[in-house]
Amino acid sequence: MPPISLLPPATRVATWIGRVPRAPDADSLRRRAAALADRWRAEASEETAWAGDADDWQFPDAKFDELAEAGKLAATLAAEHGGAGLGTAPGTMPTLLRVLRHVGRGDLCTGRIYEGHVNAWQLLRAFGKPALLARLAEDVREHRHLSGVWNAENPAGALRVIPRPGGGVRLEGAKTFCSGAGHVQRPFVNGRLPDGRVQMCVVPMDEVRTLHDADWWRPMGMRGTASYRIDFTGVELGPEWLVGGPDDYEREPWFSAGAMRFVAVHAGGAEALFDDTRAFLARSKRTEDHFQLTRIAEMAGAIETTSLWLGSAAAAWEAARDSAEAGRRAIAHTALLRMTVEELCLRVLTAAERCVGARGLMEPLPFGRMVRDLRMYLRQPVPDLMVRRAGEWALATHPLVPAHGLWPGGEETE
Numbered sequence: 341m342p343p344i345s346l347l348p349p350a351t352r353v354a355t356w357i358g359r360v361p362r363a364p365d366a367d368s369l370r371r372r373a374a375a376l377a378d379r380w381r382a383e384a385s386e387e388t389a390w391a392g393d394a395d396d397w398q399f400p401d402a403k404f405d406e407l408a409e410a411g412k413l414a415a416t417l418a419a420e421h422g423g424a425g426l427g428t429a430p431g432t433m434p435t436l437l438r439v440l441r442h443v444g445r446g447d448l449c450t451g452r453i454y455e456g457h458v459n460a461w462q463l464l465r466a467f468g469k470p471a472l473l474a475r476l477a478e479d480v481r482e483h484r485h486l487s488g489v490w491n492a493e494n495p496a497g498a499l500r501v502i503p504r505p506g507g508g509v510r511l512e513g514a515k516t517f518c519s520g521a522g523h524v525q526r527p528f529v530n531g532r533l534p535d536g537r538v539q540m541c542v543v544p545m546d547e548v549r550t551l552h553d554a555d556w557w558r559p560m561g562m563r564g565t566a567s568y569r570i571d572f573t574g575v576e577l578g579p580e581w582l583v584g585g586p587d588d589y590e591r592e593p594w595f596s597a598g599a600m601r602f603v604a605v606h607a608g609g610a611e612a613l614f615d616d617t618r619a620f621l622a623r624s625k626r627t628e629d630h631f632q633l634t635r636i637a638e639m640a641g642a643i644e645t646t647s648l649w650l651g652s653a654a655a656a657w658e659a660a661r662d663s664a665e666a667g668r669r670a671i672a673h674t675a676l677l678r679m680t681v682e683e684l685c686l687r688v689l690t691a692a693e694r695c696v697g698a699r700g701l702m703e704p705l706p707f708g709r710m711v712r713d714l715r716m717y718l719r720q721p722v723p724d725l726m727v728r729r730a731g732e733w734a735l736a737t738h739p740l741v742p743a744h745g746l747w748p749g750g751e752e753t754e
């Protein structure tokens with residue numbers, strides 16, 4: 341299938357012009373995200389470090405107020421709706437990945453849910469009808485409504501989307517890992533049509549009755565994401581809530597390459613761990629030890645490698661707008677990105693655990709939670725398939741593309 345445009349048709353530039361605030365530019369988006377992350381980390385004092393993890397965990401509501409205030413929720417909207425087209429307008433992927441890294445560095449749970457919001461808006465911009473876009477954009481601007489993508493199936497069976505007379509649908513079944521349950525007001529809830537194809541639906545959560553199973557969510561980490569199992573059986577939606585056509589959700593290269601967003605959040609989590617580990621060693625005057633220095637060097641290398649990878653991933657995404665071949669390359673590159681950064685994050689985790697030792701992994705210090713959060717969040721869909729894809733790409737070209745030209749930025753692709 342040819343790559344689809346992530347740009348909205350000109351017809352969507354409608355009545356909003358003149359009624360919307362000016363969108364922040366890339367530099368200010370990055371700077372504000374960095375400042376927020378710095379503050380959240382500074383505020384995560386030893387007493388509060390466990391919020392989001394212990395039994396009295398809290399959803400990071402206040403952080404979303406601040407993200408909204410800083411323009412981060414609306415930044416994903418199109419310019420005509422008062423946004424910056426972050427992640428959809430050409431050239432914005434490097435900024436988006438930077439912003440996601442900062443938000444993840446500030447707080448991984450917030451990063452996870454914010455990434456879902458961005459994902460949803462990328463889908464809306466690509467496939468949403470103008471009227472729905474306008475309505476949801478207003479929800480973001482006026483009510484700071486969050487979006488998300490709740491796609492993970494319930495092992496008991498896929499959610500069914502049953503067409504009804506008049507073009508609407510009825511939902512039957514449940515979704516799992518619904519991040520931001522109770523807080524995300526406009527999630528994508530995708531399900532299977534009778535012919536097995538996937539249909540995207542946005543569910544206005546405040547207008548329907550659903551069953552939230554909070555007990556289902558007893559994770560090792562990332563508890564503050566409130567990623568419950570939700571049963572949507574009986575929800576009826578008018579045609580205005582359907583987005584795109586059957587299987588549009590999995591349109592490539594955006595479906596697979598979109599994984600770079602969560603990789604960026606993971607990278608932020610690893611950066612936070614690195615920063616706190618260094619601070620811990622400095623506080624405990626253990627900065628001269630050869631072994632500690634070696635581990636810190638290993639962590640520093642992993643962080644920088646991740647950063648370089650994300651830079652080339654953003655370049656691959658931007659290039660994928662131009663040709664189907666570049667799209668296929670972006671998919672393979674993202675597979676390799678996932679594989680590589682997962683490994684690097686695991687190394688950072690292990691090095692941090694060894695650096696701070698058992699004493700560092702005790703409350704009220706934050707390391708235990710940070711380690712659990714990142715280890716949990718690193719578990720993403722089909723990691724084995726990603727390894728396979730990367731290998732297949734590297735072997736698929738005939739004659740073989742030389743190593744220096746295989747990936748974006750290589751000599752053959754300049």
Ligand SMILES: Cc1cc2nc3c(=O)[nH]c(=O)nc-3n(C[C@H](O)[C@H](O)[C@H](O)COP(=O)(O)OP(=O)(O)OC[C@H]3O[C@@H](n4cnc5c(N)ncnc54)[C@H](O)[C@@H]3O)c2cc1C
Nearest residue numbers: 489490491492517518519562567716719720721722723724
């Ligand atoms: C904190 C958090 C928040 C999340 N929020 C959301 C959300 O809001 N929306 C959403 O849609 N999802 C969400 N998810 C789910 C996420 O996107 C993944 O779907 C989920 O984490 C994958 O679970 P798993 O590791 O058990 O997957 P599995 O697919 O079961 O993978 C486990 C292992 O089995 C392998 N494997 C997979 N398939 C097969 C097979 N057929 N045969 C053999 N081996 C196989 C995999 O490669 C892997 O090694 C969230 C996850 C987390 C951790």
